[in-house]
Amino acid sequence: MADRGTDGARPVTIAYIAESAGVSVPTVSKVINGKSGVSADTRARVEELVNRYGYRKPAGANRNNTVELVFRELESMWAVEVIRGVERVARRHGVGVLVSKFGLHDSTPATWDDTVSRRPNCVLSVAQLSEAEREQLRAKGIPFVVFDPTVELPDDVPFVGATNWSGGRAATRHLVELGHRRIAMISGPETVLCCCARMDGYRSALQSAGLPLDPELVVHTGLTREDGRAAAGALLSLPEPPTAIFTANDLQALGVYRAARDAGLRIPEDLSVVGFDDLPVVAWVEPPLTTVHQPLTEMAVAATEMALALGRGEDAPQARLEIGTTLTVRASTAPPKN
Known part of the structure; x- marks a missing residue:
């Protein structure tokens, strides 16, 4: 792998250091921010790479104390339940919530540039997050969680869904x-x-x-x-x-x-x-x-807690979570007439 810290071709990112060290982005974030929970060997390896590449935390990287909630479709009663759960957790942690909408055909690198430039603590993306979008966030060290994914995700992508x-x-x-x-x-x-x-x-x-x-x-x-x-x-x-x-x-x-x-x-x-x-x-x-x-609200609570933990540089205790569904019997079902 090329030493990008010496050739000046591109800025060194947390994601690049994590890949070079063979560890996760949250682990690198813990080392950079002086937090515990990292073995001595791993910490030494990450610190050596940080020094070799001359990595510096981006200016203002920790100023925007928000979670960005990204919808692909916002005009629904379903979305209200999700927002309610996110706000409940954000209020408890003293974190702001920013709601964005990227239509299925609107999501381009340029639209995600706006999210990256806002530098949220973390991103909670509803339904989907493409490989290109994930890489764009990783490149800036912004952790993310997918809520109720509509497609199969790689094992390293955290998500919260239902049974x-x-x-x-x-x-x-x-x-x-x-x-x-x-x-x-x-x-x-x-x-x-x-x-x-x-x-x-x-x-x-x-x-x-x-x-x-x-x-x-x-x-x-x-x-x-x-x-x-x-x-x-x-x-x-x-x-x-x-x-x-x-x-x-x-x-x-x-x-x-x-x-x-x-x-x-x-x-x-x-x-x-x-x-x-x-x-x-x-x-x-x-x-x-x-x-x-x-x-939905409980799922949103769990997903937000997971996203904020990753934003603090912590490893989520359970990064792939399915919350149980239950049948609610009301008056629309009865035995057939015959």
């Missing part, structure tokens, strides 16, 4: 135990990790009950009310429609409610519906929605 598979299985098993045999699944895009896991849980519950997976009863679509309404309309128009529908999120379930009304069906007398997320609003619809509770 989506067991949630999908619990929802479907509830419908099976009520006596339903034609159970449809309105899933999300096949490229979204959490939707795939919920779908796998649905498939597992059917298999355990000895029920076939009927491809006619599975729809992959977007995660909005409109998508749920359209998908449910198609399912309810089948010659032999389902008696129950499980959806990948609550918004789709609200769309199913509308499709049921369009078809002159009553919930749960004619059609049982189960959602996923347990957004506050679904307890107030009529009838109140049975749904899988995804602990």
Whole structure:
């Protein structure tokens, strides 16, 4: 590896020193900031590299006492629950919160330059963080955590998610135990990790009950009310429609409610519906929605604590965390009529 500290080609970063020493960025940060928790041999190796490369902490590196929360989509009730959890932790630690939105097609090195220039203590990125974005943050020594990732991440990327598979299985098993045999699944895009896991849980519950997976009863679509309404309309128009529908999120379930009304069906007398997320609003619809509770606020609390620990140069006690989901039974499910 070239000695960048002597050729002046590019500035030396914490990430470069960590790579050279074969340790993590938080470990290098501990050494530079004189913190404990590093073995004598590792500390000596890092200090030797720091001196060899002439590394200097960037001016003002520790002045911006904030966590930056990055969304890809902000206009949703789901986002409110995440922000609530982040703010709860930030307030307790006396840290500011900055909320940013980078659309799926807006995220470029230039947009992330703005985040880097603000020098937050850490970044909490919702749903995704590309390899290029991760490298851009690492190059400036800014630690990050991914919240509820939508794709598989490398082992060295910290994240907080939910037990989506067991949630999908619990929802479907509830419908099976009520006596339903034609159970449809309105899933999300096949490229979204959490939707795939919920779908796998649905498939597992059917298999355990000895029920076939009927491809006619599975729809992959977007995660909005409109998508749920359209998908449910198609399912309810089948010659032999389902008696129950499980959806990948609550918004789709609200769309199913509308499709049921369009078809002159009553919930749960004619059609049982189960959602996923347990957004506050679904307890107030009529009838109140049975749904899988995804602990969004608790997940956000854990992710923020993890991100702030990394920002302090500490190793997170658990860098890949899945928080449990639970089924909340309300009035939208009942045994089938026949």
